[in-house]
Amino acid sequence: DGGITQSPKYLFRKEGQNVTLSCEQNLNHDAMYWYRQDPGQGLRLIYYSQIVNDFQKGDIAEGYSVSREKKESFPLTVTSAQKNPTAFYLCATEKRQGGYGYTFGSGTRLTVV
Amino acid sequence: AQSVTQPDIHITVSEGASLELRCNYSYGATPYLFWYVQSPGQGLQLLLKYFSGDTLVQGIKGFEAEFKRSQSSFNLRKPSVHWSDAAEYFCAVAAYSGAGSYQLTFGKGTKLSVIP
Numbered sequence: 001d002g003g004i005t006q007s008p009k010y011l012f013r014k015e016g017q018n019v020t021l022s023c024e025q026n027l028n029h030d031a032m033y034w035y036r037q038d039p040g041q042g043l044r045l046i047y048y049s050q051i052v053n054d055f056q057k058g059d060i061a062e063g064y065s066v067s068r069e070k071k072e073s074f075p076l077t078v079t080s081a082q083k084n085p086t087a088f089y090l091c092a093t094e095k096r097q098g099g100y101g102y103t104f105g106s107g108t109r110l111t112v113v
Numbered sequence: 114a115q116s117v118t119q120p121d122i123h124i125t126v127s128e129g130a131s132l133e134l135r136c137n138y139s140y141g142a143t144p145y146l147f148w149y150v151q152s153p154g155q156g157l158q159l160l161l162k163y164f165s166g167d168t169l170v171q172g173i174k175g176f177e178a179e180f181k182r183s184q185s186s187f188n189l190r191k192p193s194v195h196w197s198d199a200a201e202y203f204c205a206v207a208a209y210s211g212a213g214s215y216q217l218t219f220g221k222g223t224k225l226s227v228i229p
Contacts, residue, residue, distance in 0.1 A: 004156075006156075030213070030214075031214045040221065041221065042203065042219050042221035042222055043157075043203070043219045045216075048216070050210075050212045050213075050214050051212065088154075090156055090157070092157075094214055094215070096212065096213035096214050097213040100162075101145075101147050101159055101162055101205075101207070101215075101217065102157075102159075102217060103159075104149075104156035104157040104158070105156050106155055106156045107155065107156050109154070
């Protein structure tokens, strides 16, 4: 079955460390997105990519980085520059040319310890 | 820029009662509108979507939503709530962002609690 795999489900980071969250899809969707979710804040867009080797900053890109070397993969790195990284991170994909909405992964919960 | 407002942060209903979750949007053109549901610790699942045509759309799990252009609203309804409907619900509006993609803007969500 096609879908989106986010790993790991839970991640713990020490202060000052970089961590990378994985997002893999086999839906053959062109666009991929990363959102951050905090209680009461809804979803806030971090980065998105419409095609391979291209990506754009979202509303809260500071302290994050991404790459899109393959259509199937869109990893998110949370750097030490992100001062408050504890949150729930969601990856989504979009089938272009139709406004179909997004398909979401099951998320990664990142906690700074 | 587009925006979505969900006026109710938290709603509690009794099992079997009817439900209406409110959503107001701001967008200059004809909107594409969506409702998603999220269970704790999970991703978002699409309930229904409106593109054009009939303003009353049916979704999964017995939900429906009505698009009212004059009120800039897209409220979600269910005639009889089940305990399993307890979750957080997000309304979203899509704006064309180029290259065939549509960027979704989400409301802050409404948490639904169901009393047995």
